[in-house]
Amino acid sequence: MNETTLTTLRNRLPSKGELTRQAILQVAADLASIEGLEGLTIGNLAKAVGMSKGGLYAHFRSKLELQLATIEAAGKIVDREIGVPTRAAPPGLRRLWTLCESYLSYSERKVFPGGCFFANAAAELDAKPGVLRDNIRVAHGKPLMRMGERVQEAQALGELDAKADPRQLAFELASFIREAARLFLMDDDPSHFARARYAIAQRLRPLLTDKSPALPEVQTPKRRERVAGTP
Amino acid sequence: MNETTLTTLRNRLPSKGELTRQAILQVAADLASIEGLEGLTIGNLAKAVGMSKGGLYAHFRSKLELQLATIEAAGKIVDREIGVPTRAAPPGLRRLWTLCESYLSYSERKVFPGGCFFANAAAELDAKPGVLRDNIRVAHGKPLMRMGERVQEAQALGELDAKADPRQLAFELASFIREAARLFLMDDDPSHFARARYAIAQRLRPLLTDKSPALPEVQTPKRRERVAGTP
DNA sequence: CCTACCGATCGGTAGG
DNA sequence: CCTACCGATCGGTAGG
Numbered sequence: 425m426n427e428t429t430l431t432t433l434r435n436r437l438p439s440k441g442e443l444t445r446q447a448i449l450q451v452a453a454d455l456a457s458i459e460g461l462e463g464l465t466i467g468n469l470a471k472a473v474g475m476s477k478g479g480l481y482a483h484f485r486s487k488l489e490l491q492l493a494t495i496e497a498a499g500k501i502v503d504r505e506i507g508v509p510t511r512a513a514p515p516g517l518r519r520l521w522t523l524c525e526s527y528l529s530y531s532e533r534k535v536f537p538g539g540c541f542f543a544n545a546a547a548e549l550d551a552k553p554g555v556l557r558d559n560i561r562v563a564h565g566k567p568l569m570r571m572g573e574r575v576q577e578a579q580a581l582g583e584l585d586a587k588a589d590p591r592q593l594a595f596e597l598a599s600f601i602r603e604a605a606r607l608f609l610m611d612d613d614p615s616h617f618a619r620a621r622y623a624i625a626q627r628l629r630p631l632l633t634d635k636s637p638a639l640p641e642v643q644t645p646k647r648r649e650r651v652a653g654t655p
Numbered sequence: 656m657n658e659t660t661l662t663t664l665r666n667r668l669p670s671k672g673e674l675t676r677q678a679i680l681q682v683a684a685d686l687a688s689i690e691g692l693e694g695l696t697i698g699n700l701a702k703a704v705g706m707s708k709g710g711l712y713a714h715f716r717s718k719l720e721l722q723l724a725t726i727e728a729a730g731k732i733v734d735r736e737i738g739v740p741t742r743a744a745p746p747g748l749r750r751l752w753t754l755c756e757s758y759l760s761y762s763e764r765k766v767f768p769g770g771c772f773f774a775n776a777a778a779e780l781d782a783k784p785g786v787l788r789d790n791i792r793v794a795h796g797k798p799l800m801r802m803g804e805r806v807q808e809a810q811a812l813g814e815l816d817a818k819a820d821p822r823q824l825a826f827e828l829a830s831f832i833r834e835a836a837r838l839f840l841m842d843d844d845p846s847h848f849a850r851a852r853y854a855i856a857q858r859l860r861p862l863l864t865d866k867s868p869a870l871p872e873v874q875t876p877k878r879r880e881r882v883a884g885t886p
Numbered sequence: 887c888c889t890a891c892c893g894a895t896c897g898g899t900a901g902g
Numbered sequence: 903c904c905t906a907c908c909g910a911t912c913g914g915t916a917g918g
Contacts, residue, residue, distance in 0.1 A: 444887095457782070458782045458783070460693075460779060462691075462694065465911080465912065465913080466912080466914085467911065467913090476887075477913090477914085478888060478889070478890090478915090479887045479888070481887095481913095481914075482887060485914095486913080486914080487912095487914085537782065538781070538782035539778070539781055539782060543778065544778050546840075546841055547775050547778035547779070548691060548775075548778070550837075550841055551688070551689045551768065551769035551770060551840070561841050561842070564841055565841070568838075589876070589878045591850075591878070592850055592854070592878075595847070595851075596831065596850075598834065599831050599834035599835075599851075599854075600826075600827065602830075602834055603826065603829065603830035603834065604830075606778075606781075609777075609781035609782070610777055610781055610791075610795055611792070616826070619822075619823055619827075620826075620830075622823065623826070623830070645820070645823055647820045647822070647823075696897080697896080697898085698897090706903075707903075707904060707905080708897090708898085709898095709899090709903070709904060710903045710904070711903095712897095712899085713903055713904095714903095716898095717898080718896095718897060718898085
């Protein structure tokens with residue numbers, strides 16, 4: 425058996441060590457979303473996966489290597505939850521809408537138990553220069569970039585008014601989604617997602633063209649006459 | 656001298672211990688905005704203020720007490736930076752605008768070196784039930800409430816269309832401001848604030864009435880034809 | 887993958 | 903406000 429054959433086999437059947445590594449990283453990403461990337465210690469991760477600290481060091485030679493691998497694993501999870509369904513949608517306005525919906529659903533389903541891995545990591549590391557921050561920044565910037573690309577795509581297909589600035593529109597749509605996700609985690613109140621959906625629909629409506637496919641209906645959030653609790 | 660006189664004097668002239676305590680808490684709030692509320696350790700705070708750990712325990716009997724005092728001190732800072740200028744503005748649309756501007760300015764000036772104390776603390780603690788989370792939640796919910804109140808105030812004065820839902824509008828305006836603040840910390844790029852200002856102005860424009868005072872002019876963010884970096 | 891360590895630091899206490 | 907401690911846990915290493 426030559427080297428190429430070996431590599432091919434390895435790609436087909438991941439080794440047991442590789443499977444263990446992936447299982448560890450799944451737990452690590454969940455744990456880090458709650459405890460933070462620095463709060464993710466070798467000790468508590470070892471306890472969470474049921475092995476010794478020494479055992480973990482067989483997979484990751486340092487805490488930094490573990491953190492970087494965890495960031496990478498979290499990125500794959502986000503792509504599976506948001507990227508895949510978005511790319512599966514028909515291009516244009518529907519794909520833009522699917523991106524928003526996947527992002528909202530990803531937040532509402534708490535794919536990471538402590539809230540979006542990258543939102544948390546960004547808040548944690550934004551004032552701590554280093555490799556971790558750099559890697560987080562790249563991943564954290566992606567959704568906004570994707571959003572801008574989807575806007576442009578919809579405009580190119582004539583399904584969205586070309587007069588809208590893609591970056592500005594992407595900024596506004598992402599703002600609604602992320603703010604809803606933050607408020608949801610703090611208040612445990614999913615009504616913030618309804619607000620975000622409504623805001624997105626209202627923002628897109630004046631930009632629709634005669635080529636635009638119909639958007640799903642969005643309910644108007646219930647209006648209370650008085651803003652609650654004024655201390 | 657009876658007890659009342661003593662109390663009065665104490666209120667007028669804060670004791671040296673109290674002054675030290677306030678100085679410690681200022682450093683603690685700054686440090687916590689970078690390191691997080693859990694990363695704020697007795698040891699590194701002691702080093703930062705130039706005293707021993709034992710010395711700190713003379714002011715705060717436990718880490719939790721220190722954290723709670725720090726949250727309170729940070730709340731006062733935020734009120735000084737956002738609440739005071741907002742209340743000083745004339746009621747109505749101008750006050751709503753001032754609230755937005757103070758919030759943006761507070762973020763852009765990095766009043767806390769690691770970014771908004773409460774935004775960071777909320778991200779850190781949103782999955783960790785307890786006293787800390789509860790206190791953070793109250794403080795974190797305030798800006799959105801204030802925003803809703805200012806919208807209502809402007810509507811009551813006829814300076815903003817009454818058909819707008821105050822809570823929905825407050826949600827959208829706060830979304831823009833907070834997303835800009837987050838992006839600013841990650842990218843070190845203040846252009847996100849220009850986007851937020853523009854988004855706010857555009858959102859308010861169709862709601863203006865003949866009683867509305869003029870809003871300050873807001874520049875349209877520069878539009879790039881292609882969304883940068885598409886890997 | 888394990889046990890058995892290492893020096894450093896954690897929150898906290900004692901005694902002054 | 904200090905020094906001098908305490909047990910627990912940190913990241914990491916040695917040796918198997």
